[in-house]
Amino acid sequence: MNTPAVHIVDDDDAIRDALLWLFQSRGVNARAWNSAESMLAACTDAMRGCLLLDVRMPGMSGPELFDRLAGRGCAMPVIFLTGHGDVPLAVAALKKGACDFIEKPFNDNELVDRVIEALALDASRRAARESEAGLAARLASLTAREREVMERVLAGKYNKVIADELGIAMRTVEVHRSRIFEKLGVRSAVELTQRLHRASPPRA
Amino acid sequence: MNTPAVHIVDDDDAIRDALLWLFQSRGVNARAWNSAESMLAACTDAMRGCLLLDVRMPGMSGPELFDRLAGRGCAMPVIFLTGHGDVPLAVAALKKGACDFIEKPFNDNELVDRVIEALALDASRRAARESEAGLAARLASLTAREREVMERVLAGKYNKVIADELGIAMRTVEVHRSRIFEKLGVRSAVELTQRLHRASPPRA
DNA sequence: AACGGCGTTGCGGAAAACCACAACTTCCGC
DNA sequence: GCGGAAGTTGTGGTTTTCCGCAACGCCGTT
Numbered sequence: 147m148n149t150p151a152v153h154i155v156d157d158d159d160a161i162r163d164a165l166l167w168l169f170q171s172r173g174v175n176a177r178a179w180n181s182a183e184s185m186l187a188a189c190t191d192a193m194r195g196c197l198l199l200d201v202r203m204p205g206m207s208g209p210e211l212f213d214r215l216a217g218r219g220c221a222m223p224v225i226f227l228t229g230h231g232d233v234p235l236a237v238a239a240l241k242k243g244a245c246d247f248i249e250k251p252f253n254d255n256e257l258v259d260r261v262i263e264a265l266a267l268d269a270s271r272r273a274a275r276e277s278e279a280g281l282a283a284r285l286a287s288l289t290a291r292e293r294e295v296m297e298r299v300l301a302g303k304y305n306k307v308i309a310d311e312l313g314i315a316m317r318t319v320e321v322h323r324s325r326i327f328e329k330l331g332v333r334s335a336v337e338l339t340q341r342l343h344r345a346s347p348p349r350a
Numbered sequence: 351m352n353t354p355a356v357h358i359v360d361d362d363d364a365i366r367d368a369l370l371w372l373f374q375s376r377g378v379n380a381r382a383w384n385s386a387e388s389m390l391a392a393c394t395d396a397m398r399g400c401l402l403l404d405v406r407m408p409g410m411s412g413p414e415l416f417d418r419l420a421g422r423g424c425a426m427p428v429i430f431l432t433g434h435g436d437v438p439l440a441v442a443a444l445k446k447g448a449c450d451f452i453e454k455p456f457n458d459n460e461l462v463d464r465v466i467e468a469l470a471l472d473a474s475r476r477a478a479r480e481s482e483a484g485l486a487a488r489l490a491s492l493t494a495r496e497r498e499v500m501e502r503v504l505a506g507k508y509n510k511v512i513a514d515e516l517g518i519a520m521r522t523v524e525v526h527r528s529r530i531f532e533k534l535g536v537r538s539a540v541e542l543t544q545r546l547h548r549a550s551p552p553r554a
Numbered sequence: 555a556a557c558g559g560c561g562t563t564g565c566g567g568a569a570a571a572c573c574a575c576a577a578c579t580t581c582c583g584c
Numbered sequence: 585g586c587g588g589a590a591g592t593t594g595t596g597g598t599t600t601t602c603c604g605c606a607a608c609g610c611c612g613t614t
Contacts, residue, residue, distance in 0.1 A: 236437050247440075301540075316563095343543070522592055
């Protein structure tokens with residue numbers, strides 16, 4: 147049901163149809179909405195692919211929809227389509243994380259290329275999140291105490307020190323430690339740190 | 351000598367002077383060049399701050415200068431100034447890593463704000479590179495053999511296994527190991543992995 | 555009350571890491 | 585050839601980690 151697709155949002159019937167035809171003729175799955183509101187209502191987390199949004203529409207505008215979706219945690223790449231070359235708008239959109247910003251009239255081949263890029267971006271992002279999600283689930287299965295211990299293990303502290311800090315016996319720390327490793331599927335503190343750093347790379 | 355500054359490149363004398371005056375009146379250090387070529391010739395790695403480039407200039411254009419500087423490894427954030435609202439150009443510039451793209455006529459306050467942002471970005475980037483450079487220098491001081499050992503330590507292998515793989519005695523591995531820790535200023539394998547991951551975050 | 559999850563602890567031992575002291579070889583440049 | 589850097593190894597001993605086995609108390613559910 148939720149196969150990756152380019153999700154077109156445009157109030158102009160003619161343009162929607164033309165875009166649908168264009169993408170389908172190129173073998174790209176496409177769906178269309180005639181308003182930002184209807185798309186927003188239909189959007190679920192399971193939706194995959196990318197968005198192709200008209201900037202200027204009656205009611206909710208493209209950028210507005212973009213903000214709403216972002217606020218909702220939607221991670222699909224967004225490409226804007228605009229008829230009037232508004233540079234500040236384009237700059238603002240890209241700085242907010244839009245994937246692309248294309249002026250009408252557009253070149254069919256170029257548009258399709260950009261969309262395919264965006265679809266690929268979504269796929270790779272999604273793959274990255276998958277593996278993160280797996281780790282997150284495992285992290286969630288840790289008990290509070292185990293997390294306290296893990297924190298200190300990651301700080302490179304000796305079990306002895308950790309025991310002192312938490313006011314418990316060394317043996318207890320050892321038990322927690324091995325439970326942590328078991329639950330997270332790693333075999334050493336080194337692997338642990340690497341897993342965590344891979345999952346949540348430091349970003350400014 | 352190389353205090354952070356906004357480096358203005360514009361062929362129009364009047365605009366250059368106006369910009370210089372604007373920034374200096376706001377307490378922002380500024381320097382100016384009348385062509386991309388002269389700026390390129392004067393640019394050194396030690397130069398700090400940000401660039402404010404006119405897009406359209408006789409000879410080398412702003413975007414062209416941007417490319418050249420990027421190729422040379424210059425890391426200063428770049429803001430483009432353009433008189434003619436060219437959306438595809440703006441999109442291309444931002445996607446290539448430009449910091450901002452502003453249309454003339456610009457609002458003085460806004461321009462200054464953007465420049466200040468860019469200067470801050472440069473400062474923080476530079477700080478990040480500093481610490482990376484420190485680590486890189488230490489890594490460089492490792493001998494080839496030590497690097498071989500480090501690799502395997504980071505893989506979470508036992509000294510015993512490493513010794514087998516390298517065909518040397520366990521004791522030798524221990525010596526290398528402690529040398530590595532000493533040279534890199536860490537006290538455990540855990541700290542080591544964290545240092546390395548902090549310095550070079552994984553990016554797609 | 556019985557059961558299970560969680561946190562706790564002790565004992566005892568195997569494995570691994572860590573360390574100071576001491577020494578040998580090779581290779582390279584002065 | 586001498587001095588030094590790098591790589592290598594051994595001895596002996598301390599410290600830490602890692603584990604299986606066994607057990608107790610608390611708490612919430614059934």
